[in-house]
Amino acid sequence: MSTRTFFVVAVLALLLAAPAAASERHPTLAELSHEVMCPTCKQLLELSHAPVADRIRAFIKTRIAAGDTKSEIKQRLVSEFGEAVLASPPRRGFDLLAWLLPLLGLAASATVVAAIVWRWRAGSAAAPDGEPADPELARRLDEELALLDA
Amino acid sequence: MLQALALSGVGLLLALLGVQVFSGGSGRGLDAALAAGKTAAAPDFSLPRLNGEGTLRLRSLRGHPVVLNFWASWCIPCKQEAGLLESAAKSYRADGLVVLGVDAQDFRSDARRFAKRYGLTYPIVRDGSGSTLAHYGGTGFPETWFLDRRGNVVGEHVKGALTRERLARNIANVLAR
Numbered sequence: 001m002s003t004r005t006f007f008v009v010a011v012l013a014l015l016l017a018a019p020a021a022a023s024e025r026h027p028t029l030a031e032l033s034h035e036v037m038c039p040t041c042k043q044l045l046e047l048s049h050a051p052v053a054d055r056i057r058a059f060i061k062t063r064i065a066a067g068d069t070k071s072e073i074k075q076r077l078v079s080e081f082g083e084a085v086l087a088s089p090p091r092r093g094f095d096l097l098a099w100l101l102p103l104l105g106l107a108a109s110a111t112v113v114a115a116i117v118w119r120w121r122a123g124s125a126a127a128p129d130g131e132p133a134d135p136e137l138a139r140r141l142d143e144e145l146a147l148l149d150a
Numbered sequence: 151m152l153q154a155l156a157l158s159g160v161g162l163l164l165a166l167l168g169v170q171v172f173s174g175g176s177g178r179g180l181d182a183a184l185a186a187g188k189t190a191a192a193p194d195f196s197l198p199r200l201n202g203e204g205t206l207r208l209r210s211l212r213g214h215p216v217v218l219n220f221w222a223s224w225c226i227p228c229k230q231e232a233g234l235l236e237s238a239a240k241s242y243r244a245d246g247l248v249v250l251g252v253d254a255q256d257f258r259s260d261a262r263r264f265a266k267r268y269g270l271t272y273p274i275v276r277d278g279s280g281s282t283l284a285h286y287g288g289t290g291f292p293e294t295w296f297l298d299r300r301g302n303v304v305g306e307h308v309k310g311a312l313t314r315e316r317l318a319r320n321i322a323n324v325l326a327r
Contacts, residue, residue, distance in 0.1 A: 039280055040280070052255055052256070059257065080256075080258060081280075082279025084279055
């Protein structure tokens with residue numbers, strides 16, 4: 001990697017990391033409203049009008065005013081309502097499957113596609129150039145082309 | 151090879167779905183048994199007490215009829231029935247009846263304030279995630295079940311606020327068993 005490429009990658013990484021760090025230190029209610037679930041209606045907080053959702057919004061506002069980070073607020077909510085209050089499942093235990101299954105599905109799909117392409121190419125290579133794969137088909141094709149020429 | 155892999159994957163997914171579906175089946179079984187006029191074993195649980203003094207296991211109340219009431223501080227009908235439950239807890243204490251409150255999907259501090267405001271002296275445990283309520287098949291607040299001395303759910307599953315008559319009728323039913 002050249003010095004210039006390294007510099008560009010480093011600047012891009014910093015540009016992407018800065019908003020994430022700011023969001024962690026100074027979260028907003030709007031941000032947390034789509035990262036937290038309403039425990040009774042199982043909807044995102046931003047979509048819920050349940051009484052407990054109103055109470056959670058008030059709690060988040062209070063904690064933001066108190067200077068809590070996003071992680072601290074989420075941790076407090078988890079201690080009250082359990083991990084199901086988070087919109088994204090934690091990356092451990094049974095919930096890890098929610099993260100792993102899409103990746104496994106992607107890997108399995110890629111394997112199947114690669115296998116199909118490999119078979120198709122192997123099949124194409126088996127028929128030598130210049131010789132028809134099916135003599136009957138070639139005969140019928142010649143006949144129909146001859147009809148068109150006529 | 152590929153087919154075997156795909157079949158294994160589908161099998162694994164179906165097994166996981168089965169576990170998820172059937173792990174939440176106790177509640178439906180309870181309601182079906184009650185609708186048929188039968189009894190069903192109340193799902194056991196061990197939950198932290200709201201006052202912070204350790205945990206309480208439902209099984210430890212065997213030998214006592216139990217009024218199991220799920221509530222939350224933000225629930226308006228829960229406020230209406232709180233006084234009735236406290237009154238019943240005091241009136242039937244000598245008969246061995248235990249009113250057990252389960253505060254679910256609620257902030258701990260709000261629940262403590264609620265208990266203090268309505269003068270609740272009966273034991274209250276916390277089910278913050280609502281998983282115990284779900285295990286019983288509860289879908290709203292308040293919901294009440296009545297357990298006999300052997301830990302079986304009997305009588306009515308009351309969805310919504312209790313009335314004095316309904317509470318008295320079901321308490322008489324569990325005490326008579």
